[in-house]
Amino acid sequence: MPISEDVVVVGGGIAGSVAALSAAETGASVRLVTHKKSTLRHASGLVDVLGYTSDGDGPLVDPFEGLGDLPEGHPYRVVGEEAIREGLATFDEVVGDEYLGGHTDANALVPTHGGAVKPTARYPRAAAAGIASDDRDMLLVGFESMTDFEASLAAAHLDAAGVPFEASGVTVAFPRNFRADAKVTRFAKALDTDEDVGGRGTREALAATVEPHLDGAERVGFPSLLGDDRRHEVRADLEAYLDAEVFEVPMGPPSLPGLRLEDLLFAALDAAGVRISSGNKAVGYETDDGEVSAVVVDRKGREIPYHASAVVLATGGLVGKGIASSREGVREPLFDCYVPHPDDRYDWFVDDAFGDHPFTSFGVVPDDRLRPTRADGHAEFENLFAAGGVVGGANVAAEKSASGVSLATGVVAGREAGESA
Amino acid sequence: MSDAQSPADFDFEPVDEYEPVEVFDDGMDLRPGADNCYKCTACDTSCPVAEVDDEFPGPKFQGPEQWRLKRKEDVEIDDSIMSCSNCMRCDNACPSSVPLSQMHNEARGEYVENQMDHRSREYIRNRILSNYRTLAELGSKVPRLTNFVMGNSLVQKINEKTLGITSEREFPEFASQTFREWWAERGGAQIESDEKRIAYFHGCYSNYNTPEVGKALVRVFEEFGYEVAVPRQRCSGTPMFANGMLDDAERAAKVNVPEFKDLIDEGYDVIASCTSCSMSLKQEYPELFQISGIDEVSNHTYEALEYLRIYEDVEGALEGRTVDYPDLAYHAPCHARNQGLDRQAVELFREVDGFEIEDVGSSCSGISGTYGWKSEKYEKSMKIGEDMFDHMRHAKGTVGMTECPTCSMQMAHGSGYEIRHPLQLLEEAVV
Numbered sequence: 001m002p003i004s005e006d007v008v009v010v011g012g013g014i015a016g017s018v019a020a021l022s023a024a025e026t027g028a029s030v031r032l033v034t035h036k037k038s039t040l041r042h043a044s045g046l047v048d049v050l051g052y053t054s055d056g057d058g059p060l061v062d063p064f065e066g067l068g069d070l071p072e073g074h075p076y077r078v079v080g081e082e083a084i085r086e087g088l089a090t091f092d093e094v095v096g097d098e099y100l101g102g103h104t105d106a107n108a109l110v111p112t113h114g115g116a117v118k119p120t121a122r123y124p125r126a127a128a129a130g131i132a133s134d135d136r137d138m139l140l141v142g143f144e145s146m147t148d149f150e151a152s153l154a155a156a157h158l159d160a161a162g163v164p165f166e167a168s169g170v171t172v173a174f175p176r177n178f179r180a181d182a183k184v185t186r187f188a189k190a191l192d193t194d195e196d197v198g199g200r201g202t203r204e205a206l207a208a209t210v211e212p213h214l215d216g217a218e219r220v221g222f223p224s225l226l227g228d229d230r231r232h233e234v235r236a237d238l239e240a241y242l243d244a245e246v247f248e249v250p251m252g253p254p255s256l257p258g259l260r261l262e263d264l265l266f267a268a269l270d271a272a273g274v275r276i277s278s279g280n281k282a283v284g285y286e287t288d289d290g291e292v293s294a295v296v297v298d299r300k301g302r303e304i305p306y307h308a309s310a311v312v313l314a315t316g317g318l319v320g321k322g323i324a325s326s327r328e329g330v331r332e333p334l335f336d337c338y339v340p341h342p343d344d345r346y347d348w349f350v351d352d353a354f355g356d357h358p359f360t361s362f363g364v365v366p367d368d369r370l371r372p373t374r375a376d377g378h379a380e381f382e383n384l385f386a387a388g389g390v391v392g393g394a395n396v397a398a399e400k401s402a403s404g405v406s407l408a409t410g411v412v413a414g415r416e417a418g419e420s421a
Numbered sequence: 422m423s424d425a426q427s428p429a430d431f432d433f434e435p436v437d438e439y440e441p442v443e444v445f446d447d448g449m450d451l452r453p454g455a456d457n458c459y460k461c462t463a464c465d466t467s468c469p470v471a472e473v474d475d476e477f478p479g480p481k482f483q484g485p486e487q488w489r490l491k492r493k494e495d496v497e498i499d500d501s502i503m504s505c506s507n508c509m510r511c512d513n514a515c516p517s518s519v520p521l522s523q524m525h526n527e528a529r530g531e532y533v534e535n536q537m538d539h540r541s542r543e544y545i546r547n548r549i550l551s552n553y554r555t556l557a558e559l560g561s562k563v564p565r566l567t568n569f570v571m572g573n574s575l576v577q578k579i580n581e582k583t584l585g586i587t588s589e590r591e592f593p594e595f596a597s598q599t600f601r602e603w604w605a606e607r608g609g610a611q612i613e614s615d616e617k618r619i620a621y622f623h624g625c626y627s628n629y630n631t632p633e634v635g636k637a638l639v640r641v642f643e644e645f646g647y648e649v650a651v652p653r654q655r656c657s658g659t660p661m662f663a664n665g666m667l668d669d670a671e672r673a674a675k676v677n678v679p680e681f682k683d684l685i686d687e688g689y690d691v692i693a694s695c696t697s698c699s700m701s702l703k704q705e706y707p708e709l710f711q712i713s714g715i716d717e718v719s720n721h722t723y724e725a726l727e728y729l730r731i732y733e734d735v736e737g738a739l740e741g742r743t744v745d746y747p748d749l750a751y752h753a754p755c756h757a758r759n760q761g762l763d764r765q766a767v768e769l770f771r772e773v774d775g776f777e778i779e780d781v782g783s784s785c786s787g788i789s790g791t792y793g794w795k796s797e798k799y800e801k802s803m804k805i806g807e808d809m810f811d812h813m814r815h816a817k818g819t820v821g822m823t824e825c826p827t828c829s830m831q832m833a834h835g836s837g838y839e840i841r842h843p844l845q846l847l848e849e850a851v852v
Binding site: 002003036037039041042176177178179181182183184185186189193229253254259275276277278279280299300301302304319320321 | 463465467471477479515516716719720721730732760763764
């Protein structure tokens, strides 16, 4: 008998994971299919809902108050505030006490590795002591050879942003002598296992390196590489040695907070009985009487149908390769769903690098049940639903809304798929 | 996909058609793969060697960057390529599908061919290790004697001193009867079928060392009504790729491909019980060699459990079953992971009553075939595996399970557990 489930979800990021959990909650049997490691390793690990309005106003104190100003067709307008709250509730359940921010609707301001502050709805516990609304003085610590994080520059940017505390930065040599371009995983491993450095552990040695630079700072920020499996233990040890709170500054790719979030999501999927097939690419589909009957997965040369009564498309946006473009046009490559875009590709972007680029909101057009629609407004397939970056209508990078859109649409698309299966 | 790779997608002539750069003698070209790398370093983050080795520059360097560097004629392959364990995790991590492991295999082949002293101890040792089958064939002729000799600590010390093969490990025991001997003795296939036919690629280990795995495969597939063929075959080539012995690997492939191609023409699919063997036939063969029929073999190759789950109702067969079995600490080999098979054993068996099966996490076991047998790599190998050992210790079961023969050596070595193959459990449950 071929592989068969009630619901197949294509895509292993936040949207796909939440859609799978939401579908499983309806009692449906669910399989999540993901090709490569998800784009979460490119993500900061911060989970935002809405930081800026479509006009660029912000940072918003309360993301929910900004919803009314969003353009028609924005995924949030399609699913509504309730879905966003449900998405956040699902997220909170998945991550438990690994994330904070759920106590209030208000955005937290979290320093980024460039020294900007990002309005975000949920942040990892490891980043908690760094939030910018706290007025305790802060020391940022960078490492020689680690060019992704220039601590004194980040501190200067924070000061310029008008934060209510004194920020300073220092660059030190990591106590373990790695090669010049050592990977973040190497740093994390040394701290996780507390490798021996001249008779003491890496954690203690690192604290001793930083201690002379404290100068009264009550909290110390490191790039996010403070351990992986034993991250809380690593931070607690550093705090004990330094007698100051220790936090991680979210970093660019490859991002440990993103990887850790992926682990949390996959653990939740396992616990919910969702089956996961990763490593092979979904390349097509089969139909039966106008409905999708199977997603076809390429198992290294052999195309195998994964049968389902309903399918959730959560393959991501341009970065995740859920939306593809060539010189000829823009399309959704798996089901060939309609993606509206100007005919002339010179109209896909504007000249100002940070301007309002049309391409940022390219994606499938959802109906009120999140089914991708054709140009005539009808659903492409009765039983195909979409979630996350593949859904168009939002400029998630400018709005700071990517995770929120994934959570909200994931909950709805998963439920719709589960109930229709 | 870069524009250069598929100009045909567009309806106008490309302006700068690049000059294809010949990397491979037989005309392969890695330029588009190198161009697709946007330096996100996702590959480096999933490299188990880079995680513990301060000297190892990582898969991004070994692949696309080294490829660019050596375009200059006076640049040689960096010797760190020999520290890559060929776990192929970088392939799975790359969001742009850069053929990283293919680049590594090619670079390693070039390094071994041109830069390594073929009279050196390291070369000879690597050649011996990667041609395990030749050793095994000799050894298994007198299994008890071989087991006695190889298990002797003095012999192991000599191996260490003269060859650089670590004396820390327990040499795998040879079975008193090989799988092929058993197969011949039972008179070959017991089931005939025109529709359901598989050709078993048993590989070296289940032939010489763990014939119980091969027997389990035969019995399980016959239970599901399959006619099983066991054609003549040589090593899949995995240990040879990992040691840069591409000529040896190609010689073996030139035996395997036609043998299995002939059976495919008769309606057989190719089934392997070792995930490195299926990986090799599926992916590395067509990447590295040009042999008539190689694509058909690649497209018709499956891992055993994978195949059954696609075409048979294995779950139905297991539903509601209670199997008296020890609790299991399951480790997914890297080469299973890269084929999308890392979850199948746990997924399938967790609904069966009578025992618990627990995934011991996503870390690499660290042995990577011949890698962990080398004296200079032994400690690194154990350091990579530490995460897995730790999870095994914390798992409920004290019997391990995995599809990969060398992972099972490492699991047994680091934990003292007995290790089984999912096919053995399936045999217990359905036959």
